Amino acid sequence: MALxxxxxxxxxxxxxxxxxxxxxxxxxxQLKFNAYAKFMTTFPLVKAVSYLxxxxxxxxxxxxxxxxxxxRKARPIKYAYEKANASSKWFSRQMALLGTLVxxxxxxxxxxxxxxxxxxPLGMDADGNKDLYTLVAFSFTQLWYVVLYVIMMxxxxxxxxxxxxxxxxxxxxxxxxxxxxIKNVGVFFAxxxxxxxxxxxxxxxxxx
Amino acid sequence: xxxxxxxxxxxxxxxxxxxxELNTYPVNDVSEDMSFLEMLDVLNDDLVxxxxxxxxxxxxxxxxxxxSCSLFINGxxxxxxxxxxxxxxxxxxxKDGDTIHVEPWRAEAFPVIKxxxxxRGAFDRIQAAGGFVSVNTSGxxxxxxxxPIPKADADTAFDAATCIGCGACVATCxxxxxxxxxxxxxxxFALLPQGKPEAKRRVLAMVEQMDKxxxxxxxxxxxxxxxxxxxxxxxxxxxMNREYLAASVTxx
Numbered sequence: 469m470a471l472x473x474x475x476x477x478x479x480x481x482x483x484x485x486x487x488x489x490x491x492x493x494x495x496x497x498q499l500k501f502n503a504y505a506k507f508m509t510t511f512p513l514v515k516a517v518s519y520l521x522x523x524x525x526x527x528x529x530x531x532x533x534x535x536x537x538x539x540r541k542a543r544p545i546k547y548a549y550e551k552a553n554a555s556s557k558w559f560s561r562q563m564a565l566l567g568t569l570v571x572x573x574x575x576x577x578x579x580x581x582x583x584x585x586x587x588x589p590l591g592m593d594a595d596g597n598k599d600l601y602t603l604v605a606f607s608f609t610q611l612w613y614v615v616l617y618v619i620m621m622x623x624x625x626x627x628x629x630x631x632x633x634x635x636x637x638x639x640x641x642x643x644x645x646x647x648x649x650i651k652n653v654g655v656f657f658a659x660x661x662x663x664x665x666x667x668x669x670x671x672x673x674x675x676x
Numbered sequence: 677x678x679x680x681x682x683x684x685x686x687x688x689x690x691x692x693x694x695x696x697e698l699n700t701y702p703v704n705d706v707s708e709d710m711s712f713l714e715m716l717d718v719l720n721d722d723l724v725x726x727x728x729x730x731x732x733x734x735x736x737x738x739x740x741x742x743x744s745c746s747l748f749i750n751g752x753x754x755x756x757x758x759x760x761x762x763x764x765x766x767x768x769x770x771k772d773g774d775t776i777h778v779e780p781w782r783a784e785a786f787p788v789i790k791x792x793x794x795x796r797g798a799f800d801r802i803q804a805a806g807g808f809v810s811v812n813t814s815g816x817x818x819x820x821x822x823x824p825i826p827k828a829d830a831d832t833a834f835d836a837a838t839c840i841g842c843g844a845c846v847a848t849c850x851x852x853x854x855x856x857x858x859x860x861x862x863x864x865f866a867l868l869p870q871g872k873p874e875a876k877r878r879v880l881a882m883v884e885q886m887d888k889x890x891x892x893x894x895x896x897x898x899x900x901x902x903x904x905x906x907x908x909x910x911x912x913x914x915x916m917n918r919e920y921l922a923a924s925v926t927x928x
Contacts, residue, residue, distance in 0.1 A: 551751030
């Protein structure tokens with residue numbers, strides 16, 4: 469969980485960096501983004517990493533599901549009265565639920581853009597590249613998509629809020645001097661990354 | 677000295693296979709100076725006088741060192757308050773008229789024996805799997821203090837060794853994971869030269885036994901550290917993870 473989780477965190481940074489280009493909504497920005505999308509789907513090294521990414525998502529999801537089922541089995545009779553919040557944060561206990569929601573979002577998100585980019589009927593832009601930009605821009609003129617994306621980024625934020633530091637702990641990387649730094653970086657990462665992701669659909673909706 | 681009237685909702689279960697339920701017991705004349713266990717003694721005395729079956733619960737030293745007393749009180753392991761066992765929980769923590777829920781530790785690996793008493797034999801079996809050092813006692817025993825150990829290591833090892841094996845970590849963990857207990861037992865040896873020769877075998881064997889017993893997985897919620905009466909730190913879990921990863925990779 470820890471290794472795939474941290475790899476997915478690195479992916480989030482790369483994914484965000486690339487997609488922040490969408491904030492440039494000029495015709496030039498459209499061509500630049502489409503050229504970038506073509507590069508990301510055809511350059512061999514990127515393709516190789518993307519297969520590692522798919523495998524990581526699947527492993528992270530299935531391993532998480534397996535662990536959650538084992539954990540459920542470990543306590544067949546629940547407490548009648550439990551003050552769980554007295555000793556831990558709710559999102560640290562709901563990683564399986566938050567993760568499932570993120571997975572559902574990934575499926576929707578990939579169908580919407582990834583699938584269309586690879587196999588969908590996309591038009592061509594002035595440079596002869598598949599016009600993914602127009603599909604994205606059109607999608608985010610629909611309010612419910614924007615709302616879904618913003619809510620799901622909130623879910624992702626809570627998943628990362630626990631997940632980031634938790635991954636270090638699982639790998640044994642806990643040291644009195646560095647753990648507070650790791651925790652703070654984790655919270656910063658969990659807040660900043662989803663906010664910037666959510667900014668894209670909101671920005672495109674407002675400026676459509 | 678104000679005496680309190682309380683309503684207790686206590687888990688009653690006749691035996692390991694029997695179906696249990698929460699029963700309600702009113703208790704009067706509870707002094708705020710009583711420990712929680714003394715309050716249960718008063719209730720049991722009352723039940724015996726009435727010809728009813730007294731409530732079974734674990735207790736022994738009643739000074740916070742044996743790890744016998746358990747009890748999930750008002751939604752928390754060892755009740756409200758930090759760094760205490762149930763025998764160190766005083767009734768002054770409650771108010772007159774309070775309703776108090778008392779349940780046994782809940783975990784597949786800790787089956788209920790009767791009422792509030794659970795079988796923590798799983799911990800003994802984990803210990804037996806590797807929680808020891810094999811010392812030659814045939815006359816050429818080296819004095820422990822003759823081996824130089826850095827003060828910081830000795831202190832951290834001792835911090836781990838304060839674990840009393842009460843099971844609060846398992847009881848409070850949303851996954852019923854025993855990682856804090858096992859980590860404490862692994863750490864207390866891993867840090868000392870006497871524990872080094874068997875370190876790899878120890879961590880692998882103890883973790884294997886832990887999984888066999890049916891405890892859940894650690895998801896680092898940190899609840900165990902908060903509820904541990906001895907303040908065992910999550911750093912020990914990280915140390916065990918390091919030991920385990922290294923031992924898994926390098927074992928023959």
